[in-house]
Amino acid sequence: xxxxxxxxxxxxxxxxxxxxxxxxxxxxxxxxxxxxxxxxxxxxxxxxxxxxxxxxxxxxxxxxxxxxxxxxxxxxxxxxxxxxxxxxxxxxxxxxxxxxxxxxxxxxxxxxxxxxxxxxxxxxxxxxxxxxxxxxxxxxxxxxxxxxxxxxxxxxxxxxxxxxxxxxxxxxxxxxxxxxxxxxxxxxxxxxxxxxxxxxxxxxxxxxxxxxxxxxxxxxxxxxxxxxxxxxxxxxxxxxxxxxxxxxxxxxxxxxxxxxxxxxxxxxxxxxxxxxxxxxxxxxxxxxxxxxxxxxxxxxxxxxxxxxxxxxxxxxxxxxxxxxxxxxxxxxxxxxxxxxxxxxxxxxxxxxxxxxxxxxxxxxxxxxxxxxxxxxxxxxxxxxxxxxxxxxxxxxxxxxxxxxxxxxxxxxxxxxxxxxxxxxxxxxxxxxxxxxxxxxxxxxxxxx
Amino acid sequence: xxxxxxxxxxxxxxxxxxxxxxxxxxxxxxxxxxxxxxxxxxxxxxxxxxxxxxxxxxxxxxxxxxxxxxxxxxxxxxxxxxxxxxxxxxxxxxxxxxxxxxxxxxxxxxxxxxxxxxxxxxxxxxxxxxxxxxxxxxxxxxxxxxxxxxxxxxxxxxxxxxxxxxxxxxxxxxxxxxxxxxxxxxxxxxxxxxxxxxxxxxxxxxxxxxxxxxxxxxxxxxxxxxxxxxxxxxxxxxxxxxxxxxxxxxxxxxxxxxxxxxxxxxxxxxxxxxxxxxxxxxxxxxxxxxxxxxxxxxxxxxxxxxxxxxxxxxxxxxxxxxxxxxxxxxxxxxxxxxxxx
Numbered sequence: 001x002x003x004x005x006x007x008x009x010x011x012x013x014x015x016x017x018x019x020x021x022x023x024x025x026x027x028x029x030x031x032x033x034x035x036x037x038x039x040x041x042x043x044x045x046x047x048x049x050x051x052x053x054x055x056x057x058x059x060x061x062x063x064x065x066x067x068x069x070x071x072x073x074x075x076x077x078x079x080x081x082x083x084x085x086x087x088x089x090x091x092x093x094x095x096x097x098x099x100x101x102x103x104x105x106x107x108x109x110x111x112x113x114x115x116x117x118x119x120x121x122x123x124x125x126x127x128x129x130x131x132x133x134x135x136x137x138x139x140x141x142x143x144x145x146x147x148x149x150x151x152x153x154x155x156x157x158x159x160x161x162x163x164x165x166x167x168x169x170x171x172x173x174x175x176x177x178x179x180x181x182x183x184x185x186x187x188x189x190x191x192x193x194x195x196x197x198x199x200x201x202x203x204x205x206x207x208x209x210x211x212x213x214x215x216x217x218x219x220x221x222x223x224x225x226x227x228x229x230x231x232x233x234x235x236x237x238x239x240x241x242x243x244x245x246x247x248x249x250x251x252x253x254x255x256x257x258x259x260x261x262x263x264x265x266x267x268x269x270x271x272x273x274x275x276x277x278x279x280x281x282x283x284x285x286x287x288x289x290x291x292x293x294x295x296x297x298x299x300x301x302x303x304x305x306x307x308x309x310x311x312x313x314x315x316x317x318x319x320x321x322x323x324x325x326x327x328x329x330x331x332x333x334x335x336x337x338x339x340x341x342x343x344x345x346x347x348x349x350x351x352x353x354x355x356x357x358x359x360x361x362x363x364x365x366x367x368x369x370x371x372x373x374x375x376x377x378x379x380x381x382x383x384x385x386x387x388x389x390x391x392x393x394x395x396x397x398x399x400x401x402x403x404x405x406x407x408x409x410x411x412x413x414x415x416x417x418x419x420x421x422x423x424x425x426x427x428x429x430x431x432x433x434x435x436x437x438x439x440x441x442x443x444x445x446x447x448x
Numbered sequence: 449x450x451x452x453x454x455x456x457x458x459x460x461x462x463x464x465x466x467x468x469x470x471x472x473x474x475x476x477x478x479x480x481x482x483x484x485x486x487x488x489x490x491x492x493x494x495x496x497x498x499x500x501x502x503x504x505x506x507x508x509x510x511x512x513x514x515x516x517x518x519x520x521x522x523x524x525x526x527x528x529x530x531x532x533x534x535x536x537x538x539x540x541x542x543x544x545x546x547x548x549x550x551x552x553x554x555x556x557x558x559x560x561x562x563x564x565x566x567x568x569x570x571x572x573x574x575x576x577x578x579x580x581x582x583x584x585x586x587x588x589x590x591x592x593x594x595x596x597x598x599x600x601x602x603x604x605x606x607x608x609x610x611x612x613x614x615x616x617x618x619x620x621x622x623x624x625x626x627x628x629x630x631x632x633x634x635x636x637x638x639x640x641x642x643x644x645x646x647x648x649x650x651x652x653x654x655x656x657x658x659x660x661x662x663x664x665x666x667x668x669x670x671x672x673x674x675x676x677x678x679x680x681x682x683x684x685x686x687x688x689x690x691x692x693x694x695x696x697x698x699x700x701x702x703x704x705x706x707x708x709x710x711x712x713x714x715x716x717x718x719x720x721x722x723x724x725x726x727x728x729x730x731x732x733x734x735x736x737x738x739x740x741x742x743x744x745x746x747x748x749x750x751x752x753x754x755x756x757x758x759x760x761x762x763x764x765x766x767x768x769x770x771x772x773x774x775x776x777x778x779x780x781x782x783x784x785x786x787x788x789x
Contacts, residue, residue: 059556066552069508070545076512077541080519084530091523092744095516096751102516103759106509110766113502114773117780117788134766171751397597398534411542415549422557 007392009401010082013408015377017075019370020412024068024419026369029143029188030195031061032108032136037226039129049215050222051125052435057199058116060423065112067419072105074408082401086384086394089166093159094152096171101145108138140188147187151179154376155248156385178248182241183376189233190372194365196227197331201362204355206432215432221342224358228335235328239292246293249386250302252379255313256321257289258282259303266290266301271322274315313379320375327368331361451749452739455521456732458756459514460725466510468625468717473507474572475626476500477547479649481569484562491642495634497555498783502774504551506767508544520752524742528733532591532600533582540578547571556788576618584611587672588734598736610667617660621717624653628696628713632706637781647700654697661720672734678727685723692716 035054042050080087111134122128152158158174159166200223206216245253253259258269258279266289272282287297294301304312334357341349348354380386384394476496483492519526547568554564585591590605591598605611627650634642665686669676679686692715699709730738743749774780 062556063552065505066549069505070548073508073512073544073548074541077515077537080515080526080530081534081537082530084527087519087526087530088523091519091526092748095520095523095744095748096755098516099520099752099755100759102509102513103755103762105512106506106759106763107766109505109509110763110770113505114770117502117774119788166745169745169747171748396531396534398531400535404534404538407538407542411545415545418549418553422553426557 007395021071029191097148104141155179193230198362204358262303471625477572580618620656689719
């Protein structure tokens, strides 16, 4: 196998691992917060339903955590196995957040174990709630630290290169690079948003499938409200991310927006297809891009003409951008209508078709997460470290990457199917009505 | 003490932590599966699940900590080991993934699923074998440089008696460590039946552990004479290790003080492990990579050590809490009340 093939297969394998991992990782970051909120609401309102909600979410959460942990271990090792030259260089500068991420993960793992095995052990439920704080904090901080590493790849800082040697290394400067604030905020907020909408989808699905229990209604209202808040936050941070790109990484923004010529009063192109270098069927919003990039309708926006051809990212990232933004805006609208509808007692939000939209919202949010990551990562091509190291110089020289790709594809298939089978079986076998009944008999009927 | 030595000592300690608690974990998975096949299920499964369930995720972190740490302190290892270990470590990852997830599937999802417990038992016992290959490779002789890139000679690796001695040792030691720990745990849980069975396993696996450990030193004389000479300089450590081993087996044989038996076992492995590590000094990969030429820049080294100290300040109390709530909580160990989510 030539080196070119090794680079190609390394890219495919990394993409496969990460695309699979982020489904479970996003749930892993978002769901602990939801469990914590449900537990807290349950204690505050003295409502057993919310406590049960927390407990049932926690039970499903374990399965997703297991897959998240093992695929996270896989990507952690694959970074060195597939990109040894990159890790050798980056290890010198960016090892600190990588190291801190394992601490956050450690912290979360310990308290998750304690939390899961101390149900009913403490008389005071508040004590049990306290255990969730390190779980949620640990989960979010792993996301923060690992995203710092990724931000560094987009905006390498904190060192100088002199005669091919790294000098003046400053690990803190590398961590707090210009891409960090928007990236970290966007990743964390969209993880919360996605987790909320996934849980809302489950509640809506149960309601559609015949269960009319008030438990599911409470779950739906809670998660849609949380989802709305974080969806709005995601949009705001997303706008900041666009402004960051215009300032520091204009080639990614220009490729994502099909902005070919540097110009003032730049229009925003939505949707459309690219045919032989010509944009067709697109919606053009005059001055839109200038405003998006610089908060001024007339500002100049750098186009792709400013970059050598071999430094321009693939133009298909425009479709990913459209997909991500459309889903994001759609979810704000859906959750907004639901929330206002609940306040004003609109009938439509209880309609079947509306609930199906909410069910659809869960998987769509995950698709938006995937599209967003592909956009961010492919938009950085051809660089692995923007401006410093090209992807083809970072990859392994090993000849067995194609075989490993097959091996891991099979693994993810097994894990994906396994986790779905287990999760559905777990909750089908023990529906909430059954569990409430069981608890009532257990406690002598004074629960609800 | 130089920063390099501090760095490698920290990492070696975490590797030791992983090997110890990983061995308990992997061996327990194997005994759990084995007990189902041999109809000892009712004796062992409860004891094993009670110990493992709250800590399975923590075990994995020790491994992550080690490999992230080694890239942090010694970035050049990414170049040498990353390039050459693609296949063996990928197989290790797949086994870890199957094991970790199927453990969770079996324990939390489908309680008592035979196929799942078999999968995680089998995968667990193969993990030490697949990962211990790294220790063999670090002895040198299997990697050559082609056009400035390291290449692993698989044929040589798989036909070397050293490789197989290390593989057998890793499996035997895993089962020995695990059985000894679980003997103590079962005894604490006041479960004489399980204690007896596990004590038997511990005694069975003590002999191959001792024989292969000695065999490896013998193999090294041929394979890496320089390392063999170094090992002899540390003979008191290996002697202490051997005495502790005898102590553990003695206590197990006499059915006495299982707690002390386990502590002596930890001591035995500490002395052997650090003795082995110290005699490997200064090489990370013989003869290409020493801890000095691969060490990171001072700014990163210091920030990593600061982060490490702060992190430990957070971790140690948390681990103590975890142990107090589960390992040393009488009611929990004896299985009074089912507290899981």
